[in-house]
Amino acid sequence: MFLNLSAATFGIALMLAAPGLAQAEDVPEAAPPPAPYAKVSDLVALPDFLPGLGTLFVDPATLPAGPFLGYDRDGKLAATIFMTPIEDLQGGTSYNDLAVGSNDVSSVDIYYNAGHPGVEKPHAHVVLFHGADAKARLAE
Amino acid sequence: MPNRRQVLAVGGGGVVALIGPAFVLAGPVEEIRMQGTSRGEHVWFAPVGLAVAAGTTLRFVNLDPGNSHTATCYHPTLFDRPQRIPAGATPWDSDFLLPGDSFEVLLTLPGVYDFYCLPHEHAGMVGRIVVGTPGDAGWQGAATEAGDLSAVALDGFPSVEAILKAGRVMPPGQP
Numbered sequence: 001m002f003l004n005l006s007a008a009t010f011g012i013a014l015m016l017a018a019p020g021l022a023q024a025e026d027v028p029e030a031a032p033p034p035a036p037y038a039k040v041s042d043l044v045a046l047p048d049f050l051p052g053l054g055t056l057f058v059d060p061a062t063l064p065a066g067p068f069l070g071y072d073r074d075g076k077l078a079a080t081i082f083m084t085p086i087e088d089l090q091g092g093t094s095y096n097d098l099a100v101g102s103n104d105v106s107s108v109d110i111y112y113n114a115g116h117p118g119v120e121k122p123h124a125h126v127v128l129f130h131g132a133d134a135k136a137r138l139a140e
Numbered sequence: 141m142p143n144r145r146q147v148l149a150v151g152g153g154g155v156v157a158l159i160g161p162a163f164v165l166a167g168p169v170e171e172i173r174m175q176g177t178s179r180g181e182h183v184w185f186a187p188v189g190l191a192v193a194a195g196t197t198l199r200f201v202n203l204d205p206g207n208s209h210t211a212t213c214y215h216p217t218l219f220d221r222p223q224r225i226p227a228g229a230t231p232w233d234s235d236f237l238l239p240g241d242s243f244e245v246l247l248t249l250p251g252v253y254d255f256y257c258l259p260h261e262h263a264g265m266v267g268r269i270v271v272g273t274p275g276d277a278g279w280q281g282a283a284t285e286a287g288d289l290s291a292v293a294l295d296g297f298p299s300v301e302a303i304l305k306a307g308r309v310m311p312p313g314q315p
Contacts (some may be wrong), residue, residue, distance in 0.1 A: 046207070047239050051178060052206065111181065112179075113181065114183050114262075116208070120262075
């Protein structure tokens with residue numbers, strides 16, 4: 001009974017929450033997204049395609065968290081990535097109501113990154129994959 | 141497209157010059173790889189400690205497909221860092237190397253050279269080169285002051301003794 005009630009409550013919460021999900025405006029499924037999005041490799045010294053993340057675009061005004069939009073080698077949107085510095089989280093910073101590139105989220109990976117140009121502090125990568133094959137399309 | 145940059149560090153002359161590869165490669169060449177895990181949790185130089193003869197060219201190569209790295213020596217003229225290379229040696233900074241890029245530097249003065257990766261020093265991505273041996277004329281040993289270096293960076297330097305004994309020291313967990 002508890003489980004059923006919990007599941008029902010969760011489902012209702014999802015239904016209530018879904019209309020409020022922030023989706024990045026005018027994000028096309030095919031790269032490149034329009035300004036103010038810019039290719040990350042044009043902003044900082046990083047390769048065009050990052051294995052696991054794809055070709056990244058970001059609105060510089062949203063750094064460090066993003067959203068970063070990850071496109072596969074065919075230029076198709078495959079992931080939305082957030083980069084949240086650990087130190088900032090520990091200091092009480094929260095990142096709320098972040099936009100997503102697509103509301104079609106098949107899975108989420110979260111892992112630590114020691115830093116890279118653009119987001120130098122140690123941070124977490126929160127990767128929302130758009131489609132069951134998205135991770136494979138970004139792997140290489 | 142992989143890119144290679146050459147820098148000649150002229151001991152005592154304070155001169156850095158771009159020169160052709162034939163001249164740079166005339167002496168011994170040793171490679172230091174810049175590497176990282178696929179998701180960037182860990183990054184490192186391999187080897188992290190290396191003993192070479194004076195006149196050796198070091199080639200730094202970025203083999204990390206998902207990150208860029210630098211090989212930057214500790215010197216007041218570079219980002220106002222404490223000096224951790226022999227006095228009179230020419231400081232070097234590779235700037236950011238993308239995957240496949242490389243950078244070369246010729247070391248001629250005997251002593252201890254400490255270097256780091258600009259975006260990853262805080263993650264312990266540092267290294268140490270020992271040129272010659274303490275008996276060489278003009279030898280200058282390792283820096284003794286911590287300066288502004290973090291504990292994780294200081295912990296990353298192998299001891300001079302360990303480097304001289306083994307010839308090359310790999311980072312923990314690396315073969």
